[in-house]
Structures are given as structure tokens and as C-alpha cells.
Amino acid sequence: MSAQFMQYLLTGLTVGAIYALVALGFSIIFNASHVINFAQGEFVMIGGMTTVTLTAAGLPYLLAIPLAIAAAALVGLALEKFAVEPARGASVITLIIITIGASIFLRGLAMVIWDKRFHALKPFTGDTPIAIGGATVLPQSLWVIGVTLAIVLALSWFFGRTLLGKAMLATSHNRLAAQLVGINVRMVLFLSFGLSAALGAVAGILIAPITTTSYDVGVMLGLKGFASAILGGLGSGVGAVVGGLVLGIAETMSAGYISSAYKDAIAFVIILAVLFFMPSGLFGKRGSERV
């Protein structure tokens, strides 16, 4: 029984960590612009697919992964520069619709550049399951959880200790005031797209060895990441991480203990219940620090 619980917990943490990374990407852009970037899932796909291509071309992971993250970040920056920035004066709704268009466009492009097949990446460090408390976990799951933890720590340092991070934080609190004290809010918006694209790419690369990747892998991951961000409270870094983990664990627990047929339904019922009592999410807008 406890071994079973352990298995569900570890699985939930792995899945949840990926949701958390995607949710963080949503939050960062939301903070900079109040835009929900629906192309976030596509960054996940670009990260995974680019790594597949580069490793297939013979590059080692140490080279392929940074390049793939950089590629996704470039796409993110280009998206801001050529699609979001020209519509600067438009309403938030318009910008959101632009990101939906961008996501369809990117998916179509990926279909043409790559193909419509599923691709598998080799695990970073072997395929031998590790036994933890009666449960088994793949080394890759530990990578997922470990890297997500490292990224969360790095982000909290970035937003708490660096000038650029503080500038981004300031913009999220009050855009006008930030501008008045000399923060280049346009630059902040520009960089936030690059940063969340990079985060999405990391998620895509980490998960590809476990789940395989394809041109449309971003659709569902993007949706789950978005749900996590909403659950945690849009714009809150802590919220994104907690939201992701809660969603991941809720999904696997309900699949394990209740019914796999209703696992998504149960997860979304939890989200609805939370939002009913806390309309701004678990950690949203209550004077707490926002990432």
C-alpha cells in the first residue's frame, strides 16, 4: 500500500514538475504584459524537437541542449518582436488572440520543418529504474525533478537579487511606476518572452525521453501548464510551482486510487473547487511577492 502510494507520489511529482515549468513560463509573461501566452506549449515542443534533430545529427547532449534552449528563446524573442510588439497599443484580449495565432502558426511550421511522427530522446543517464521505498522511478524522472528545483532556485535568485530581475518584478507590480523610475518596460517584455520560451524548452527537453515528442506535443502540455498557473494564481512564481505539483499529484492519485477514466475530470474539479473559494488561485494577488 505504501509502496503503491510512493509510486503515485513520485509519478505525480515528475508530471507536476513539468507542469510547473510550463506554468512558470505563463506567469513570467503574464507579469510583464498581463498577456496569457498560448504559444507557451509550442516552446515546449520546439525545445524537444530541436534536441531530437541536433542529437540525430550527432551532437552530444552538452551541446545540443543549450543550442535547443537558445533556439526556443530566439523564437520567443522573435514572437515578441514581430507579433506582440507591433500590436503594442492593442488590448490584452487582442494580444492573447495573437499568441493563439502564433501557436497555430508555430505548430504548422514544425509540421513542415520536421514531420508528423513521434520522436524519442535517449535518457540523459541510462534507463535502469531506481527503487525508492518500494516504488520504481526512472533516472530521467530524477532529472526532471532536480532540474525543476534548480530552475526555481535560480529564478528566485534572479528575481530577488539581480537588477534585471528586480526590474521585471517592478514592472509586474506597477508598469507605469516602473517606467517612471527609468525601467525600460519594453525591454522587460521582450526579455520575458525569451525567458519563458527558454523555460518551456527546458521542460520539453526533460520530458522527451520519458514521453516522446512530436509537433503537437505542446497542445496538451500547454493546457495543463495553463491550468496549473491558474490554480496557483496567475503571476505568482510560488503558485505556478505549487499549482503544477498539485495538479500532477492529483492526477496520478486519482488515476491510482479512484479511476483512471476520471482522472482529468477529478483534477479539474479540484481546480474549480479551489477557484470557487479563492478566485485568484492559491497564491494570487494577496500582497505576496510575485515573480
Added chain:
Amino acid sequence: MKSTRAKDSFKRGLVAVAAAFTLMAGTAIAAEPIKIGSFLSVTGGAAFLGDPEQKTLELYVEKINAGGGVLGRKLELVAYDSAGDAEKARTFVKRLIEQDKVDVIVGGSTTGETMAVVPLVEAAQVPFISLAGAVVIVEPVKKWVFKTPHTDRMACEKIFIDMQSRKLSKIALISGPGGFDKSMRGQCLGVAKKYGVDVIADETYGKGDTDMTAQLTKIKNTAGVQAVLNAGFGEGPAIVTKNYRQIGISVPLYQSHGVASKEFIKLAGAAAEGVRLPAAALLVAESLPASDPQRPVVVAYKKEYESRFKSEVSTFGGHAYDGLYLVVEAMKKAGGTDKAKVRDALEGVRGFMGTAGVFNMSAGDHMGLDLSAFRMLEVKGGDWTLVK
């Protein structure tokens, strides 16, 4: 999306040019081309079905034309991309019937698309060969509708027979969210009793799920499970297979014919070792004994396809091959393209050797395949091997 539209309009352009040439030639060309209409999921979630199907149709229409066509007339393929969308499929089939005025339709990659257009072809009385899997397409029999792939029920039966021979009678079922997965789950549950198989656990997973260890742990902890059957296609079964090995389930794992392509082995990697599944002979073309009557057909198709497209052959493309040649066969027998005569000829096809097996159509059976069409395969050393 853009590219598809571009491709479509390009194709339409080609048709227009072809039409212009025909007009210019006027009465010089006495015989009009035979129009074969098609709608396939070339893009979207079922692209792995539609893509090889379209390639196969294009390849063989070209080949048949190079060899002089059928009854002295060239074949002309009019194909649309329905992208796995039943609504689009309806629109395109309407266009095929009303505007393109095709003689016969070979297409419909998924069961959903096929069922959506059945009323249209029945009303218009156009012979239609579907390339989708589910039993409901030909049961009950619809006058104008035929199909070439094996049904999911046959896959279940083949698997259960194999289980019987290994004395496995208590099994767990895990299935995915798609129409194929659901239909196969239902069929397997339906015929399990007949083969003395008891389904004691029944789990499912959702679209885009990244991890199935929770469901599999539940199965692992169900007392008495002797084998697990995964009804699904796409990336889901590959993840199930990986998770299966990860949590160390030791009973045999069966997959469905839905993942009968090399890609499955590539995605699941070492975890695929020992997995059994029913599939058409095409997958093991070269290892079939020389005496096997199916060998020449599947080896020829495999060579032709792989040398042209530089990619691994799949059974799905084979279904399109069978569909096209059944139509050609029927037209030859009917001595023309009269729709009613072609339909009757299709129903009268006996002993036709396709990539899926021997077709013996009849008034009560519009698929015409029997269980011998399926071979039980096992993954060994990263490749398919025939289970003796």
C-alpha cells in the same frame, strides 16, 4: 495549416491544368480518365495513417498509368486532406461526389471520418472503400461501403487465441482515449468470454498523458493478472511499454495492431523487447517463408514504397494499396466504371491477395478477411519476429 492549403490549391491548380489539356485535346482523347476520389488524414493527429496512405495511392496510380491504365483509361486521383476531422470529411466527400464526380472513393483514414460520410455515399450510390479499422463500418453491411483493414475484433481474437495457447486466462486491459482505442476495448471485452479470457482490470489513460505508471501500478497490484493488453495507438502504447518495464511488471504484454510499425520499437526502445502484437504480414515481409502465397505481394509493395519514399513501410499504406487494387480488379471485372456494376464486382471479389491477406468478399461480408490475415509478432532484438 498554411502549407496544406497551399498544397490543396496547388493540387486544384494541377487538376485545372489537366482539365485544360483534356479540353484542348478535345475528341482526340476518346477515353476520359477514371476518377478515383480520396479523403485522408494527411495532417493532424491521424497523420501517421493518412500520410502513407496518400503516398501509396499517388505511387500506384502513377504506376498503373505508366503501365497503360485500366481498361485503356488513365486513372486520376482526386485527394483531399480531411485532417482527422469528420466534418471536413463530409465536406470533401460532398465535393468528390457533386463537383469532381468521381467514379469511386478510396479513403477515410479514421473510423470517425468514415462513419460520417457513410450516409452521403449511400445516398449518392458511389462505391466506397474505407481504410479505417472499426467493425461498425461493415457491420451491419452497408450496400456501398467496403473496407480493407483488419477489424479490431479480429485483433482481439488473434490475441486471445495466442493467450489461450500460452494458458493465460486472467488479463488486465489498459486503453487510450481515441476512437480506435475505445472501439478495440469494447470489442475485446465483447469476445473475451468466447476464448475463456477473464478481464479482471480495466484501466484507461487520457490524450497527451505523459505517464501511465499510476494505472500500471494498479494493475500490478491486482491479484492474479497473467497478461496485460494495451489497446491503443500513437505515442501512448510506447509510454505504457516503457512504464511497464520501469515498474517491473513481469507478465506478458500485448499491444494492438494500432502500433504495428517500426516506429513503436524505436519509441519504446529496449522496453519493447518481448511485446507481442497481431499485425499484417507486411511487417515481416522478408521473413515470411517462400511458400507463403502472400509473400510476393507484400515484398513487392514494401520494396516499391521504401525505395520511393526512403521511409519504413507501414500496414496503413498497405490498406490503401489493397483498396486501390480491389477497385481496379472490380472495374476490370465489371468491364467499365458503371457504379452499380463495380459495386457488384467488389462484392464478388474472391481470393484476391492483398497486403492485408486474402480478400473473399460476399454480400454478408464487405471486408472479406479472416483471422489468417493476422500474424502474431514478437519484438526480439529490436525487430519483429514471427511467433511460431
